[in-house]
Amino acid sequence: MTVSAETRLVIVMRTDLGMGKGKIAAQAAHAAVAAAMANVRAPAFADWWRAGQPKVVLKVPDEDTLGLVVAAAEEAGLPVEVVHDAGRTQVAAGTATCCAIGPARGADLHPVTGSLSLL
Amino acid sequence: MTVSAETRLVIVMRTDLGMGKGKIAAQAAHAAVAAAMANVRAPAFADWWRAGQPKVVLKVPDEDTLGLVVAAAEEAGLPVEVVHDAGRTQVAAGTATCCAIGPARGADLHPVTGSLSLL
Numbered sequence: 001m002t003v004s005a006e007t008r009l010v011i012v013m014r015t016d017l018g019m020g021k022g023k024i025a026a027q028a029a030h031a032a033v034a035a036a037m038a039n040v041r042a043p044a045f046a047d048w049w050r051a052g053q054p055k056v057v058l059k060v061p062d063e064d065t066l067g068l069v070v071a072a073a074e075e076a077g078l079p080v081e082v083v084h085d086a087g088r089t090q091v092a093a094g095t096a097t098c099c100a101i102g103p104a105r106g107a108d109l110h111p112v113t114g115s116l117s118l119l
Numbered sequence: 120m121t122v123s124a125e126t127r128l129v130i131v132m133r134t135d136l137g138m139g140k141g142k143i144a145a146q147a148a149h150a151a152v153a154a155a156m157a158n159v160r161a162p163a164f165a166d167w168w169r170a171g172q173p174k175v176v177l178k179v180p181d182e183d184t185l186g187l188v189v190a191a192a193e194e195a196g197l198p199v200e201v202v203h204d205a206g207r208t209q210v211a212a213g214t215a216t217c218c219a220i221g222p223a224r225g226a227d228l229h230p231v232t233g234s235l236s237l238l
Contacts, residue, residue, distance in 0.1 A: 011148060013141075021140040022132075022176040022238030028144035029130060029151035029174050036152045037159075052205055055148050057141040086171055119141030 006106050007047040008054040009035055010113050012069050013098040016062045023090050024119075027083055028057055031100035034081040039103060042079065048103035058116040066096060072112045073101045125225050126166040127173040128154055129232050131188050132217040135181045136210050143238075146202055147176055150219035153200040158222060161198065167222035177235040185215060191231045192220045 011028050019027070032055060039045050048054070060066045066082075073080045081100045087093025102109060130147050138146065151174060158164050167173070179185045185201075192199045200219045206212025221228060 009148075011144065013144065020238075021143050022178075024140055025130065025132065025144050025147035025176045025238060026174045029128075029147045029176075030172065032148035033151045033155045033172060036155060040156075053149065053152060054205075055145045057144045057148075059141075086173075119139075119144060 006054060007044050007051055007103050008056055008106060008109065009048065009100055009102040010109055011055060011057045011098055011100050012066060012113065012116065013057060013059050013119050014063065014066055014096070015059045015119070017091050017095065017097060019090055019097070027085065027097045030083045031081055031098050034083065035079060035100035035102065038081060039079050042103070044103045044105065057119045058113055059119040060116065063096060066099060069112065069116070070099050073099075076108065076112055078102060078104050078108060078112060125173060126163050126170055126222050127175055127225060127228065128167065128219055128221040129228055130174060130176045130217055130219050131185060131232065131235065132176060132178050132238050133182065133185055133215070134178045134238070136214065136216060138209055138216070142209050146204065146216045149202045150200055150217050153202065154198060154219035154221065157200060158198050161222070163222045163224065176238045177232055178238040179235065182215060185218060188220075188231065188235070189218050192218075195227065195231055197221060197223050197227060197231060
């Protein structure tokens with residue numbers, strides 16, 4: 001199996017909340033902005049920006065799986081931002097909808113997110 | 120009609136490209152990060168951040184309509200970031216997939232995006 005070394009941002013989205021595509025897009029945008037703003041001075045950020053800030057959106061089936069991915073990312077020392085929805089539409093306030101992991105090198109992300117499928 | 124004064128970021132997405140929801144989410148994330156990074160020192164940014172960086176995702180049916188919205192936003196003096204896809208998946212390289220307008224006050228966004236529907 002080949003693992004790209006490219007620096008990227010991975011967004012991991014729950015699929016069990018019945019969110020429409022606009023809602024999903026907004027949650028992904030929340031996660032990406034949070035990750036970018038929190039890591040703008042990190043060494044990986046400049047690489048990521050130069051590469052065109054690549055992003056990959058993956059899926060998890062439920063909150064427990066999202067929690068496991070977040071825990072694995074934290075244990076691996078990767079930057080993680082969890083999005084809790086404001087609850088104005090579609091889901092209850094405070095619901096964890098997705099997370100962003102990175103920007104980080106593909107080889108570092110792979111052990112944490114390599115088994116997840118594209119959304 | 121009431122117009123919220125809340126500062127927000129509007130993302131306007133094309134619906135004619137056959138993009139899946141993961142692709143749409145990635146494009147929205149590109150647009151939001153570009154808008155955030157380009158406007159981090161703008162007066163509206165701090166308001167937007169304090170408010171929880173609200174985002175709204177709207178839709179347009181084709182490239183021409185996206186172009187009209189971008190032109191209207193520019194003419195109104197609003198910050199605009201257009202996303203051109205890298206073309207690795209699903210759409211041709213360089214395709215304009217969406218734009219971000221703002222962060223800006225709802226009252227300033229309304230003349231430009233008020234007629235568009237939620238994605």
